[in-house]
Amino acid sequence: MAERFQNFIDGKWVDAANGTAFDNINPANKTDVLGSFPRSDHRDVDRAVEAAKAHFATWRRIPAPRRAEILFRAGEIIGRRKEELAHLMTREMGKVLKESLGEVQEAMDMTYYIAGEGRRLWGETTPSELPDKFAMTVRVPLGVVGAITPWNFPLAIPTWKLAPALVAGNTVVLKPAEDAPLMAVRLVEILLEAGLPPGVANLVHGYGEEAGAPLVRHPDVSLISFTGSAEVGREVAIACAAEHKRVSLEMGGKNPILVMDDADLDLAVEGAIWGGFGTSGQRCTAASRILVHKRVVKEFADRLVTKAQALRLGDGLLPTTDVGPVINEAQLKRVHSYTKLGLKEGARLMCGGEIIKEGDCRKGFFYAPSVFGDVVPKMRIAQEEIFGPVVAVLSVAGLDEAIEAANTSRYGLSAAIYTRDISKAFRTIDGLGTGIMYVNASTIGAEVHLPFGGIRQTGNGHREGGRQVMEVFTEWKAVYIDYSGKLQRAQIDMS
Numbered sequence: 464m465a466e467r468f469q470n471f472i473d474g475k476w477v478d479a480a481n482g483t484a485f486d487n488i489n490p491a492n493k494t495d496v497l498g499s500f501p502r503s504d505h506r507d508v509d510r511a512v513e514a515a516k517a518h519f520a521t522w523r524r525i526p527a528p529r530r531a532e533i534l535f536r537a538g539e540i541i542g543r544r545k546e547e548l549a550h551l552m553t554r555e556m557g558k559v560l561k562e563s564l565g566e567v568q569e570a571m572d573m574t575y576y577i578a579g580e581g582r583r584l585w586g587e588t589t590p591s592e593l594p595d596k597f598a599m600t601v602r603v604p605l606g607v608v609g610a611i612t613p614w615n616f617p618l619a620i621p622t623w624k625l626a627p628a629l630v631a632g633n634t635v636v637l638k639p640a641e642d643a644p645l646m647a648v649r650l651v652e653i654l655l656e657a658g659l660p661p662g663v664a665n666l667v668h669g670y671g672e673e674a675g676a677p678l679v680r681h682p683d684v685s686l687i688s689f690t691g692s693a694e695v696g697r698e699v700a701i702a703c704a705a706e707h708k709r710v711s712l713e714m715g716g717k718n719p720i721l722v723m724d725d726a727d728l729d730l731a732v733e734g735a736i737w738g739g740f741g742t743s744g745q746r747c748t749a750a751s752r753i754l755v756h757k758r759v760v761k762e763f764a765d766r767l768v769t770k771a772q773a774l775r776l777g778d779g780l781l782p783t784t785d786v787g788p789v790i791n792e793a794q795l796k797r798v799h800s801y802t803k804l805g806l807k808e809g810a811r812l813m814c815g816g817e818i819i820k821e822g823d824c825r826k827g828f829f830y831a832p833s834v835f836g837d838v839v840p841k842m843r844i845a846q847e848e849i850f851g852p853v854v855a856v857l858s859v860a861g862l863d864e865a866i867e868a869a870n871t872s873r874y875g876l877s878a879a880i881y882t883r884d885i886s887k888a889f890r891t892i893d894g895l896g897t898g899i900m901y902v903n904a905s906t907i908g909a910e911v912h913l914p915f916g917g918i919r920q921t922g923n924g925h926r927e928g929g930r931q932v933m934e935v936f937t938e939w940k941a942v943y944i945d946y947s948g949k950l951q952r953a954q955i956d957m958s
């Protein structure tokens with residue numbers, strides 16, 4: 464019998480109002496069930512929002528440095544439990560153990576970094592246009608924050624959202640992805656152990672349409688912070704517009720690596736392997752298009768294929784594994800449909816392109832690391848986010864063509880260039896339409912204290928991480944204090 468997990472609403476662990484549940488399965492081994500989780504609906508969401516709303520009044524009055532102390536303690540607990548959390552994460556969503564350890568580290572880093580905001584949360588003072596009048600700005604919390612998070616970073620992304628929301632004085636309802644709900648349970652438990660008062664963070668499990676949508680629509684939720692696909696993000700934004708609700712969206716990517724003919728090719732190949740096949744290609748920052756100078760494209764593609772073929776597929780808990788499974792059956796089929804599409808479009812499959820069912824891989828959802836050559840920018844495999852271990856190699860005549868091809872994308876999250884020429888590097892930094900840019904490093908691995916996000920259909924102008932994230936989770940209040948003792952009219956009494 465699988466362990467039964469619950470929602471966390473108003474300080475209590477409870478089942479879904481409708482009593483139903485869904486299973487959480489290890490994608491590397493379908494027989495390994497991590498637990499059953501409540502399949503919540505609007506009734507559970509309503510209760511969670513009501514609790515979050517009720518506790519906002521007291522939570523916002525706790526001084527921010529005190530709120531931050533809870534986060535510092537949570538960071539310590541995350542650090543202490545790093546190994547155990549990482550093991551569970553690998554079982555829950557498949558990424559190889561060293562990446563899970565990295566993600567726990569990222570969650571801890573973000574928690575500490577944002578805890579520091581408790582003693583900053585800076586406003587400004589500025590001169591007034593009138594004498595004996597003081598002007599300043601302060602940040603205030605928004606109220607109830609709805610956080611909707613994906614399965615690919617099931618601990619780090621919830622901390623990206625909860626830490627800044629909480630330090631700013633908001634209360635939260637978290638709806639984690641149904642493919643990785645256990646990490647969210649652990650995070651809430653850690654926050655409670657660290658001293659978070661009951662009702663401040665609420666957790667509602669379930670599916671997007673059943674539990675996510677009511678949260679998005681709820682009139683008492685002031686902000687939705689969403690990470691997921693561009694398609695769902697659009698629905699979220701439309702629903703938020705109906706309520707004049709603030710919405711922060713982090714969506715897809717089709718992240719390019721530009722490889723120039725003067726690049727260190729070994730380094731570039733390593734970067735493409737890490738960016739393309741790390742987390743089985745299931746990062747929004749994954750490198751999925753490699754735009755290579757025609758003079759070195761053959762050499763590059765051959766080396767890339769040799770390395771991709773050498774990657775060992777398997778259970779991420781085994782030290783011998785380089786690449787883990789994809790998240791579920793539907794995703795496995797989706798990835799495979801892109802292979803078929805690529806072939807139909809005339810691209811050349813250089814390796815991979817198949818579902819692997821041999822040996823231990825038969826128990827899970829494994830896809831062979833795949834490389835397509837002879838790809839051109841207009842092909843759908845060069846345009847659409849596959850979210851799997853599939854890399855497309857395109858040949859370009861030079862830097863200008865590479866920049867133009869890279870920018871031919873509906874997304875604009877991350878990009879990289881490999882070159883030894885400083886001018887080419889700077890021209891690319893300037894010319895590429897992305898929110899994140901790497902030089903001589905791959906497209907993945909953003910650090911928590913820099914802003915994370917992208918342009919075009921990747922986002923809607925907000926950033927996570929960095930000090931910039933505080934803009935999402937706070938409102939500005941402009942404050943005027945007139946100590947002249949008389950009526951002074953702005954714009955009129957120009958003495």
Ligand code: UN1
Nearest residue numbers: 616746747748907908909
């Ligand atoms: C994501 O894939 O949604 O930059 C987040 C990176 C990680 C975060 C990725 N730090 O690859």
